[in-house]
Amino acid sequence: VAFADAHGLAALSMRKLARELGFEVMSLYNHVASKDDLLTGMLDLVAAEVPPVTHGPWKAAVRDHAVGTSQMLQRHPWAGGLWISQPPGPARLGAMESLLRAFARSGLPPDVAHRGFHAVTNHVVGFTLQEQSFDLGADQMEQAAEEFLATVPVEEYPLLHQHVREHVEGPVDEDEFGFGLELILDGLERIAVAGG
Amino acid sequence: VAFADAHGLAALSMRKLARELGFEVMSLYNHVASKDDLLTGMLDLVAAEVPPVTHGPWKAAVRDHAVGTSQMLQRHPWAGGLWISQPPGPARLGAMESLLRAFARSGLPPDVAHRGFHAVTNHVVGFTLQEQSFDLGADQMEQAAEEFLATVPVEEYPLLHQHVREHVEGPVDEDEFGFGLELILDGLERIAVAGG
DNA sequence: ACCTGAACACCGTTCAAGT
DNA sequence: ACCTGAACACCGTTCAAGT
Numbered sequence: 445v446a447f448a449d450a451h452g453l454a455a456l457s458m459r460k461l462a463r464e465l466g467f468e469v470m471s472l473y474n475h476v477a478s479k480d481d482l483l484t485g486m487l488d489l490v491a492a493e494v495p496p497v498t499h500g501p502w503k504a505a506v507r508d509h510a511v512g513t514s515q516m517l518q519r520h521p522w523a524g525g526l527w528i529s530q531p532p533g534p535a536r537l538g539a540m541e542s543l544l545r546a547f548a549r550s551g552l553p554p555d556v557a558h559r560g561f562h563a564v565t566n567h568v569v570g571f572t573l574q575e576q577s578f579d580l581g582a583d584q585m586e587q588a589a590e591e592f593l594a595t596v597p598v599e600e601y602p603l604l605h606q607h608v609r610e611h612v613e614g615p616v617d618e619d620e621f622g623f624g625l626e627l628i629l630d631g632l633e634r635i636a637v638a639g640g
Numbered sequence: 641v642a643f644a645d646a647h648g649l650a651a652l653s654m655r656k657l658a659r660e661l662g663f664e665v666m667s668l669y670n671h672v673a674s675k676d677d678l679l680t681g682m683l684d685l686v687a688a689e690v691p692p693v694t695h696g697p698w699k700a701a702v703r704d705h706a707v708g709t710s711q712m713l714q715r716h717p718w719a720g721g722l723w724i725s726q727p728p729g730p731a732r733l734g735a736m737e738s739l740l741r742a743f744a745r746s747g748l749p750p751d752v753a754h755r756g757f758h759a760v761t762n763h764v765v766g767f768t769l770q771e772q773s774f775d776l777g778a779d780q781m782e783q784a785a786e787e788f789l790a791t792v793p794v795e796e797y798p799l800l801h802q803h804v805r806e807h808v809e810g811p812v813d814e815d816e817f818g819f820g821l822e823l824i825l826d827g828l829e830r831i832a833v834a835g836g
Numbered sequence: 837a838c839c840t841g842a843a844c845a846c847c848g849t850t851c852a853a854g855t
Numbered sequence: 856a857c858c859t860g861a862a863c864a865c866c867g868t869t870c871a872a873g874t
Contacts, residue, residue: 458867470868471839479867525721528773531788537797544799558806562770563763563820570766574758577724592727601733603740610754624759627827628820654848666849667858675848 445486445520453522458482483526488533490520497542502550503629509543510568510625517572524573551636560632567628571621586612641682641716649718654678679722684729686716693738698746699825705739706764706821713768720769748832756828763824767817782808 447464448456458479462469476482494512498505517524532540543564547557589612598605643660644652654675658665672678690708694701713720728736739761743753785808794801 457865459865468840470841470870473868474838525724528721528769537792537800540803541797541800544803548799554806558803559816559819561803562767562816563823566763566766566770566820567759568766569770570762570764571758573724573769574762574765596733601737603744604733604737607736607740607754607757610750620755620758623755624762624824627759627824631823631827653846655846664859666851666860669849670857 445489448486448522449520453525456522480530484530484533487523487526487530488535490516490523491533491539492535493519494535494539497539497546502546503633505546506543506564507625507629509539509546510564511622513539513568514572514621517568518575521576524569524576527569550632551639552632553639556632556635556639560628563628563632564625567621567624571624575621641685644682644718645716649721652718676726680726680729683719683722683726684731686712686719687729687735688731689715690731690735693735693742698742699829701742702739702760703821703825705735705742706760707818709735709764710768710817713764714771717772720765720772723765746828746832747835748828749835752828752831752835756824759824759828760821763817763820767820771817 447461451460458472459469462472472482476485494509494516497509517527544557544561547561550557550560552560589608593605593608596604643657647656654668655665658668668678672681690705690712693705713723740757743757746753746756748756785804789801789804792800
């Protein structure tokens with residue numbers, strides 16, 4: 445995890461990891477079955493960092509967990525891509541169960557709860573991945589944006605230029621994640637209230 | 641694109657692609673600068689398959705484009721992962737501009753339109769990726785679900801078991817994508833109406 | 837129980853040489 | 856202008872051999 449945090453997922457090869465740890469490559473296979481197994485384990489390690497889902501009102505519990513997961517994925521930028529491809533370990537399974545429990549006490553019809561669960565988790569992973577593909581950490585951000593816009597003619601893409609400029613100038617997008625999340629949660633709550 | 645559709649992205653190496661085409665590896669570098677360049681080109685090719693954003697009412701235009709993009713990503717399962725990591729080519733730039741145009745005529749305040757744009761695109765990419773990580777095409781679906789559940793104790797994760805079972809038994813999740821999309825679009829529309 | 841040298845079957849990419 | 860043989864610097868993984 446420390447290696448991936450420091451050098452990124454692309455730089456993580458079994459050989460480099462072994463060298464960093466002071467061993468030879470093949471020694472790693474005494475501790476993990478394969479590279480995939482290693483990645484699965486890494487992912488569950490960071491999944492365990494997310495604060496447990498609270499026992500209070502469902503909306504706050506779901507929101508807090510979504511925010512906590514998003515923050516964790518921002519701390520470990522390599523984890524978002526794996527989140528989708530790796531099977532869940534114990535930590536993630538536990539979080540999923542707790543989140544389902546929160547939805548269960550929402551009063552939503554079971555099928556709506558089911559879909560709501562997906563809408564929320566989709567938002568978390570989709571948003572974080574999308575953000576990471578564009579964000580580069582404040583300072584380089586502006587430069588990257590300028591470089592990008594330089595390759596895109598203004599006359600042809602005026603709104604796109606403006607959109608990117610809004611990104612740079614901020615702080616419009618201070619809490620974009622929360623904005624989308626509230627759209628989903630408010631929509632669900634409206635259904636819960638109407639049905640109850 | 642045909643190769644990736646048929647064999648998946650993991651199987652696509654420059655060497656195998658060259659063999660499929662009846663050439664040697666190195667010949668490919670007369671036509672693309674690198675493998676990354678190849679992938680960027682492939683992605684814009686499939687991006688061009690998405691029907692153009694319509695000129696009508698903003699909500700329908702945004703919805704249709706979201707649905708069209710989601711369908712394209714399901715036709716080319718390898719494309720979702722690249723969607724995030726590759727820079728947009730001409731086809732995608734054009735689609736982004738058109739989608740921004742639809743938001744521009746929504747009457748939403750500029751910052752809400754900006755956030756709405758992201759909420760929608762996040763939903764599309766997040767949902768498709770999430771779905772692909774779990775869906776395996778109806779037939780294998782049930783078997784995969786059973787295998788997965790076999791590794792997860794029922795007593796510890798009762799709601800998770802039920803959730804997966806709902807996936808298998810369907811057709812609860814007939815239009816999960818649309819459900820989440822409408823939550824977002826309805827929320828935006830409410831803001832547009834209240835503000836106008 | 838844990839480490840390791842040698843080896844295998846792969847990668848993407850460069851470069852000089854061909855036609 | 857396009858193709859290609861040889862080579863380079865990498866990969867993940869296995870297996871037999873060591874302590």
